[in-house]
Amino acid sequence: xxxxxxxxxxxxxxxxxxxxxxxxxxxxxxxxxxxxxxxxxxxxxxxxxxxxxxxxxxxxxxxxxxxxxxxxxxxxxxxxxxxxxxxxxxxxxxxxxxxxxxxxxxxxxxxxxxxxxxxxxxxxxxxxxxxxxxxxxxxxxxxxxxxxxxxxxxxxxxxxxxxxxxxxxxxxxxxx
Amino acid sequence: xxxxxxxxxxxxxxxxxxxxxxxxxxxxxxxxxxxxxxxxxxxxxxxxxxxxxxxxxxxxxxxxxxxxxxxxxxxxxxxxxxxxxxxxxxxxxxxxxxxxxxxxxxxxxxxxxxxxxxxxxxxxxxxxxxxxxxxxxxxxxxxxxxxxxxxxxxxxxxxxxxxxxxxxxxxxxxxxxxxxxxxxxxxxxxxxxxxxxxxxxxxxxxxxxxxxxxxxxxxxxxxxxxxxxxxxxxxxxxxxxxxxxxxxxxxxxxxxxxxxxxxxxxxxxxxxxxxxxxxxxxxxxxxxxxxxxxxxxxxxxxxxxxxxxxxxxxxxxxxxxxxxxxxxxxxxxxxxxxxxxxxxxxxxxxxxxxxxxxxxxxxxxxxxxxxxxxxxxxxxxxxxxxxxxxxxxxxxxxxxxxxxxxxxxxxxxxxxxxxxxxxxxxxxxxxxxxxxxxxxx
Numbered sequence: 001x002x003x004x005x006x007x008x009x010x011x012x013x014x015x016x017x018x019x020x021x022x023x024x025x026x027x028x029x030x031x032x033x034x035x036x037x038x039x040x041x042x043x044x045x046x047x048x049x050x051x052x053x054x055x056x057x058x059x060x061x062x063x064x065x066x067x068x069x070x071x072x073x074x075x076x077x078x079x080x081x082x083x084x085x086x087x088x089x090x091x092x093x094x095x096x097x098x099x100x101x102x103x104x105x106x107x108x109x110x111x112x113x114x115x116x117x118x119x120x121x122x123x124x125x126x127x128x129x130x131x132x133x134x135x136x137x138x139x140x141x142x143x144x145x146x147x148x149x150x151x152x153x154x155x156x157x158x159x160x161x162x163x164x165x166x167x168x169x170x171x172x173x174x175x176x
Numbered sequence: 177x178x179x180x181x182x183x184x185x186x187x188x189x190x191x192x193x194x195x196x197x198x199x200x201x202x203x204x205x206x207x208x209x210x211x212x213x214x215x216x217x218x219x220x221x222x223x224x225x226x227x228x229x230x231x232x233x234x235x236x237x238x239x240x241x242x243x244x245x246x247x248x249x250x251x252x253x254x255x256x257x258x259x260x261x262x263x264x265x266x267x268x269x270x271x272x273x274x275x276x277x278x279x280x281x282x283x284x285x286x287x288x289x290x291x292x293x294x295x296x297x298x299x300x301x302x303x304x305x306x307x308x309x310x311x312x313x314x315x316x317x318x319x320x321x322x323x324x325x326x327x328x329x330x331x332x333x334x335x336x337x338x339x340x341x342x343x344x345x346x347x348x349x350x351x352x353x354x355x356x357x358x359x360x361x362x363x364x365x366x367x368x369x370x371x372x373x374x375x376x377x378x379x380x381x382x383x384x385x386x387x388x389x390x391x392x393x394x395x396x397x398x399x400x401x402x403x404x405x406x407x408x409x410x411x412x413x414x415x416x417x418x419x420x421x422x423x424x425x426x427x428x429x430x431x432x433x434x435x436x437x438x439x440x441x442x443x444x445x446x447x448x449x450x451x452x453x454x455x456x457x458x459x460x461x462x463x464x465x466x467x468x469x470x471x472x473x474x475x476x477x478x479x480x481x482x483x484x485x486x487x488x489x490x491x492x493x494x495x496x497x498x499x500x501x502x503x504x505x506x507x508x509x510x511x512x513x514x515x516x517x518x519x520x521x522x523x524x525x526x527x528x529x530x531x532x533x534x535x536x537x538x539x540x541x542x543x544x545x546x547x548x549x550x551x552x553x554x555x556x557x558x559x560x561x562x563x564x565x566x567x568x569x570x571x572x573x574x575x576x577x578x579x580x581x582x583x584x585x586x587x588x589x590x591x592x593x594x595x596x597x598x599x600x601x602x603x604x605x606x607x608x609x610x611x612x613x614x615x616x617x
Contacts, residue, residue, distance in 0.1 A: 059557065063293070064397040070548055071397025071533045073557045077549070080478030091472055092425035094563040096570070167528060168401040171565045172557040 020109050024117075024154075028146055029107050031154045032121060036102035039175060044086040047175065052147060052155045053079050059161040059176050062140060073163075073172060085175065095173045099128040100137070115148035116157075123161075125176055127169070138176055140164045203616055208582075213609035214590045214601070215582040218575040221406035226615070227524035233614050234503040235261030235521070240355070240362040240375050242505035242518050243267050243277055245532060247359060247393040253296040253311070259520045259528075260363055260504075265352060266290045267361060268297070270311045277363040278313035279350035300349070313349035358388035360516070376501065377444035379594075383451045383497055386490065387509055392537035396548060399531040399555035405568035406575070407503070407521040408607075410529065413564050414500045415607060417441065417452050417598030418587050423567060426559045429475045430483055432456055432510065433496060439598045447592055447606025448502035454598065456485075456495040456511070482553075484546055485511045502607065512543070513550040525572055529565075531555050 031050060038047035051057065059074040076082050105122035112118075120143050127137035140163035147157045161176045203226070206217035220226065235241060241260045244267050248256050255268040257280065264280035280290045282302035289302040299316070300309040307318045323337025352363040355372040362372055369375065376384060403410070413419070420433040427433040439454040477483065487495075491509075499507040506517040518530040531554070535547050554561045575581075585608075588600030592609055595602055 061398060061400065063400075067294075067397075069395060069397035070544075071399065071551060072548070073399055073555055075548060075552055077481065078479050081482065081552075083478045084482060087475070087478075088426070088559050091475070092429075093559065094423055094425075095566045166400060168399075168556040170401060170403050170556070170569055171562040173562060 018109060018112060020112060020117075025107075025109065027154050028109065028117065028119060031146065031156070032104050032107050032119075035156070036104050036123075040100050040102055042174070044089070048079065048082050048086065050156055051079060051082060051159070052149055052157045055079055055082070055156055056158050057082060057156075057161075057175065058159070059163065059172065061166075062162050062164050063166075065160075065162045073168070074175070082175075089173055093173055095171065096129060098130075098173075100174055100176075101126045101128070101134075117146045119144045119146050123176075135169070137169060138163050138165050138172070140176075206582075207612065211609075213592065213605045213612065214585045216585065216608055217579070218581045218583070219579040220611075221408065221572060221575040222524055222579050224524055227406075227521070229615060230503075231261045231521070236263070237366045238369060238614070239366070239503060240364050240369060240372055240501075241503065242360070242501065242516065243363045244361050244518075245359055245393055245395065245516065245534060246275060246356055246361060247395050247534065248294070248532070249275065251296065253298055254294070255290070255297055256294045257290050257292065258518070258530075260352065260365065261521060263365075264288055264290075265363065266300070267363075268311050275354055275356055275361055276312050277352040277354050277361070278309075279352065279365075281350075282307055283315060283347045283349060284318070309349050313351045315344045315347045315349075317344075358385065359391070359393050360384075360388055376449060377446075379442050379444050380449045380451060380499065380501070383442065383453070383499055384501075384507070386492065386497070387507065387514065393534045394537050394539070394544075396533040396535055396544070396551075399533075401529050401556040401565060402522070402526060403529055403565045403568050404526045405572035406524055407519050407527040408611075409568045409571055410506070410517075410519055410527065410564075411500050411502065411607060412604050413568065414452070414498050414506050415450050415603035416601060417454075417603075418601055419567075420560075423563050424560045425472055425475075426553065429472055435599060437598075439596070441595045441598065441600065441603055443592075443594055443603055443606045446610050447603075448610040450500045450603040450606065452496070452498045452598070452603070453494045454496040455493060481549055482559075484549065486543070486546060488512070500603075500607075502610070508554065510553065511550060512546050513554055514547065515551075515554060525576070529556075 035047060035050040057076040058072045060072040064071050076085055103124045107119055107121045110118045110120055120141055122141045124139045125137045126134050128134040140161060143160045143162060144156055145158040146154050149155045206219060243258045243260065243265065244256050249267060249269040252269055252271045252273065255266050258265055258267055265277050266280050267275060267277050269275055280288050282289050284302060284305055284307045287302050287304045289300060299311060305319060308316050310316050320336060321338045323334040326333055326335050352365055353367045353369060354361065354363050357372055373381065417439065420427050421435040424433065433454055434457060437454055437457045442451040442453065443449065495511050497509045504519050508515045508517060514535065515531050515533045520528040520530065522528055533551055535544055553559045556562065556565065585601040585604045588602050590605065592602055592606045
């Protein structure tokens, strides 16, 4: 059993030789860059706009993912839940402020079917707290389904952030 | 930081060698009066020598520590690497189905032989010199025990080997005492520790059994975080019914935990274990949210599935029970979300917090999904729990800058005892009265 829409075995695999239209590849690369920048700059409405209406967004320890255990650190099953999370960050979640900085590796399209792509990318997030040096906060990979939406823009239909980090440095407040 | 389990503090210890009237940082002198349990010296959370003494007296002697759930090791040979205090141990299901816990270092040269977090093994082999142990931790063999036979110039001889009187039985792994209570596994380095049911006590036991007795658990997964604060702060946090209705806006707004709801504070006869029991009310605006600046009157969920609570027959009334089993475990029932939270200290100023979420084998898929969804409130990113990790870190920061100060935990006065309301810090006082008795003895 796994959390919504994904199963562990379908996740990865080599995609050598998969031919993707260069324009599509460029558009998807831009989506990844835009989503990361929106988080880093706390433009959360822009981040939410990177997702389809019936999206899902899951942040999960690699340990659970690899073992097929369904528990996630964040399990948001709709755009509404994304909004609920963002509201909580601004209004209810008590936390010390921090900056995130994403470094996202090359985007790999691992499967393509018309306007629906399976995409993965490695990432590292650095955290900087007030009056503190920067530190490695969270590293891992995203396992995503990207679709061309009704308005022609590419968006995440599903995004699963699987982090390698064995211990979260206290808490995760913002989406990763 | 690891001290012998039962070794006395040496004469050079900053705590002094005395077995009575111990003084030093955070001990008798700093507390002021003999019966003070409500004003905790900040040094209690920061002093390395005190911390060493806590490991010795709470985690390595006289107490039971949580190590895991039986459902994590369902098959013979299944093992899980875990910790008692700072010491790495391996929990393993033996070929006969019993559960053993052994310390994770080889009896030969001390190698921490188990490096995986879980797996299956038919025996334990240290990679360095292949000393071989059964799943009970007995040494069953080692290479070159009888030496190496060499034939040179037609003559045979034996080189080396262990001494003839080397006794395998005396060189096993360090075995911990183990008890499994309704699928929850506890271990102790101290083989003289009281039976687990006596240790938990009759006040707490019914609440433990309410969740675990007669049920087969299913493992839903883990969350792990390092919280930069003293380990006792997490025990305090779950013995503190004062804060949830103030710090946790989520709880206030949705009525999961508010100062006006029917509740009960239970403690064992020593004041070390406790249960906070509460019954959800309707939430929203009222007398109790007046002046609570964290209350958000207009807060509503875009997706109400986050709070799709379905009462379960075994609840028997309460919707929330938070159990603190001193020193290492918190058991959470928050509506449909269930977890054990394992406290692993890693110094006076930090602990690792391991969450194991579980359900029951007869859960419907919908109930499983509900438990997973409500897990959004808990853990390192939880709508509620993230507040706690952050506040613990900030508490520690305050303690470290001014170790000469004391806390004031006097909501409900200075008395210690069970209550039928939550406007009290009695459980915190109970824990520190116990802490003082053990630490100052």
